[in-house]
Every structure is written in structure tokens, then in C-alpha cells.
Amino acid sequence: MGRYDFRPSRVHQTATHLFEIGRLRALPPWYNIVADFPPSQILVRPIQRTQLEKKVKRKASRMFQPAQLTYPEDRLRRDFYSDHPWELARPKIVLENDGNDSKGWDWSRIQQPEKRLDGESVIQRQMWLMHHEGLDKALAYDRARKEFYKVRNLEELERRVAKEEALHTGAYFGKTALEVGMELEDKAWEDWKAWATAEVTTLRQVRQSAYTGLPGEVEVEVTKGE
Numbered sequence: 001m002g003r004y005d006f007r008p009s010r011v012h013q014t015a016t017h018l019f020e021i022g023r024l025r026a027l028p029p030w031y032n033i034v035a036d037f038p039p040s041q042i043l044v045r046p047i048q049r050t051q052l053e054k055k056v057k058r059k060a061s062r063m064f065q066p067a068q069l070t071y072p073e074d075r076l077r078r079d080f081y082s083d084h085p086w087e088l089a090r091p092k093i094v095l096e097n098d099g100n101d102s103k104g105w106d107w108s109r110i111q112q113p114e115k116r117l118d119g120e121s122v123i124q125r126q127m128w129l130m131h132h133e134g135l136d137k138a139l140a141y142d143r144a145r146k147e148f149y150k151v152r153n154l155e156e157l158e159r160r161v162a163k164e165e166a167l168h169t170g171a172y173f174g175k176t177a178l179e180v181g182m183e184l185e186d187k188a189w190e191d192w193k194a195w196a197t198a199e200v201t202t203l204r205q206v207r208q209s210a211y212t213g214l215p216g217e218v219e220v221e222v223t224k225g226e
Helices: 008-020 031-036 051-055 072-083 085-089 119-132 137-168 177-212
Strands: none
Touching (some): 008 031, 072 085, 072 119, 072 137, 119 137
């Protein structure tokens, strides 16, 4: 370990010595070639950097990176959903019949056949008003938003009337999400109340035992309201 073998670099000198003392009858074929091109005296091979490795230091070209696609509707969507974040929680149907359903829609009105009213309806209606009626962004948004509210209120009214008619004819509906949430909240409150009562009782017993010196013999009466 740590020692160098210099015999390969002295092969010409060794061959000459062996020929002079008669150990070799003839000089080897490579004798003259090694004399003209002797082995290197540098024991460590220098690092050979290729042209490709030198180019790695340069920044990668942006020529082959995909371009960022932007659409005029992107800003309108950002404005609408920032004002109506709960619209993103509504379920949406992304299934289409032939993939060209949107080509048959007419955004001169906000409601479209075979399409559920959602935030995209407001955005497309706003785009139509800006392009066909020359309204600016704010006025077109305000008009499309009011039409959206009107249709949503009518849909909510229809659902309430339908539910009342169903209840009148004997239909039964399960608990609403609000009722389920209130029951869970009441249960959590009662559990915490029982735990707090037990903790207060234990703390009072410990305090009274410290005065009497007889832990476990003092009975503590807990009122019903505690």
C-alpha cells in the first residue's frame, strides 16, 4: 500500500541489461520503438475533460421548454372564484357526449341546455357580453353575476317547494348535514363535561386529603350541577 512499481517504466533499461549479460539472445521487436517513444514519467494520469463536460457549466437553453399557456378566461375565473370560493365545492359533471358539447352552447343567455349552472357559466357569459355588447370587464361581470344569482334563487325555491310537497304526501327525509353536525357537537360537549366533573372531583379530594392527612377516608359530596 502506498508504494509505486517502477518496473514498467524501466523495461527498455532492463532489456538492454539482459542482452548485454547474455540472458537474451536477441533484442525484442519492441526494443527500438520503446527507445523512440519511452513510457511517461508521470505516474498519475491527468483528468481529460471532454467538450461535453465543459458545456455542462452553461445554463440550459430555454428553447425546448414548454411555453406557458394563458387564456383570457383565466383572469375572469380567478376573480369569480375569489368572490365565490364555495362554488368550487359544488360537484361538477365533466362527462360529455361527443366532446363537442360546448360548440352548441349560446352564451347570449346564461342557462344552457344539458349543462348545469356553475361558475363557468358566469365566466362564459361575461366573455360574451364583453365581445358582443362591448361592455367592460366590471359591468359584464356585474350583469352576469346578477343573472347567476337570479337563476340560483329560483332553483333553491323549486327545491324547497318540491320538498314541502313530498313531506305533505308522506315522504321522509333523513337528517340534514347541519343536524348531524349539531348532534356530534352536543355529544362532544357532554363527553367533555363528564371528564371535567371527574377532574374537579379528584382535585377536591386531593386538597381535602392534604388537610386531614387521611387520604381516601374523606367523602366529598358533589352537587348535581357540578
